[in-house]
Amino acid sequence: MKYRFFLLIAAFLVPASVPAAGGSDIKLDHYEYSFRNKTSLQNGARLFVNYCLSCHSAHFMRYNRMAEDLGISEQVVRENMIFDDRKIADPMTVTLKREDGEAWFGIAPPDLTLIGKLRDPDWLYTFLRSFYKDDSTVSGWNNSVFPNVAMPHVLWTRQGIQKPIYTTSVDDVGRETTKISGFELVREGTLTREEFDHAMEDLTNFLYYMAEPKREDRIRWGVWTMFFLFFFATLAWFLKREYWRDVD
Ligand code: HEC
Numbered sequence: 001m002k003y004r005f006f007l008l009i010a011a012f013l014v015p016a017s018v019p020a021a022g023g024s025d026i027k028l029d030h031y032e033y034s035f036r037n038k039t040s041l042q043n044g045a046r047l048f049v050n051y052c053l054s055c056h057s058a059h060f061m062r063y064n065r066m067a068e069d070l071g072i073s074e075q076v077v078r079e080n081m082i083f084d085d086r087k088i089a090d091p092m093t094v095t096l097k098r099e100d101g102e103a104w105f106g107i108a109p110p111d112l113t114l115i116g117k118l119r120d121p122d123w124l125y126t127f128l129r130s131f132y133k134d135d136s137t138v139s140g141w142n143n144s145v146f147p148n149v150a151m152p153h154v155l156w157t158r159q160g161i162q163k164p165i166y167t168t169s170v171d172d173v174g175r176e177t178t179k180i181s182g183f184e185l186v187r188e189g190t191l192t193r194e195e196f197d198h199a200m201e202d203l204t205n206f207l208y209y210m211a212e213p214k215r216e217d218r219i220r221w222g223v224w225t226m227f228f229l230f231f232f233a234t235l236a237w238f239l240k241r242e243y244w245r246d247v248d
Pocket residue numbers: 047048051052053054055056105107108109110112115118119124127148149150151152154155203
């Protein structure tokens with residue numbers, strides 16, 4: 001019984017998104033999400049439907065919900081974000097069949113609605129900017145945050161082509177380890193580095209929003225609820241002291 005109680009407490013204390021697994025000790029760049037920044041979310045949504053929705057679905061998000069949350073008119077969504085006969089109230093599914101995804105990439109591209117629960121914004125932001133050319137992989141691309149990822153670098157025309165810079169370090173017992181410490185741009189893309197980073201911030205913001213659209217409201221209500229409980233607990237304690245004064 002006691003054990004179950006501690007398990008319950010632990011469940012509340014464990015953060016909702018766990019940092020990247022995978023054994024890589026790569027340093028992640030920080031990105032501070034903001035769901036209040038509607039311009040950023042709108043740009044992220046535009047990038048998502050244009051570059052990601054061809055392989056990845058976002059099953060649990062409907063076009064009209066996204067339109068309402070992000071302040072995009074339904075007409076704009078219908079004309080610029082839906083490319084087939086889907087309706088505005090339909091979920092953001094993908095026409096790519098699972099078997100085809102497995103056959104082409106070796107693994108079907110996962111649904112991305114809840115990716116923000118699995119990966120935090122720092123991971124997503126760094127991942128999207130860490131693709132590099134690698135002729136030893138099937139797709140010809142690799143990623144320093146997700147080694148041997150089956151996903152090709154779909155935004156390479158925008159970012160350009162990166163080559164990794166390796167550094168070798170020697171530990172206390174003389175063991176040498178080589179790891180990627182940065183990138184060098186070997187071919188320019190259509191965007192400058194700052195523009196590309198900015199676009200990836202917006203895309204990360206949108207991915208994180210999809211995983212929990214009401215996240216900021218939940219945190220705000222949580223703080224108010226704690227404040228409310230603390231206030232009334234204090235009041236109850238004074239009241240109890242008052243009632244029991246004569247008895248004691
Ligand atoms: C050509 C198909 C294709 C496109 C387009 C594509 N992806 Fe992927 N993506 C994949 C595949 C395949 C995987 C699975 C990789 C693996 O597990 O090795 C993947 C994996 C991912 C992951 C990692 C999921 C995890 O397991 O943590 C993220 C995040 C992701 N994609 C984001 C995006 C975003 C954002 C876009 C749009 C810019 C995009 N992808 C476009 C094929 C694609």
